[in-house]
Amino acid sequence: MLFLVISNPRPDRPSDMAATRQTFWPWIAKYQNVGVCRHVYARVGRGIIAVFDVPDNDTLHRILNEWADIVPAQFDTYPLIDSDAALKALAAQRS
Template sequence: MLFLVISNPRPERPSDVAGSRRHFWAWVQPLLDAGHCRSVHARVGRGVVAMFDVDSHLTLHRYLNEWADMIPAEFDVYPLLDADQAKGHLQSLQSGQIQT
């Protein structure tokens, strides 16, 4: 299950949260290595954008809680389809059969 997550951290002085930000990158690296997180990008100014590939909503919930424990933030979460799934869905619409 793919999810795009955009973090909107609390407005704190960057120097006050530098240690937490370093801890975040150390925390997310094993998720990247395992494929649970496909990519992570720092946003200009403040925040992060990450694409998670997880087996369940509960797994994503756990990761977001761990993340928020390091860097308190609000998260915008967008469920995604990968390109092959989206193309398959469009093909089924054209053929008159909806693919689940």
């Protein structure tokens, strides 16, 4: 299951959270190395956008709770479909 996750961190002073935020990158790298996190980008200003490929909602829930322990944030999550699956669905609609 693919999900786009957009983090909106609490409005704490960035300098107060700098040391904690630095632990985010090694943490997310572990998920990148095993293919769970397909993409991750820092947003201009603050926040992160990531694409996760997880087997179920429970796994995503666990990851987001770990993330919130590092950088408290609100998460907007969007389920995605792979582009190949989207093309198949579109072709099926035309049949």
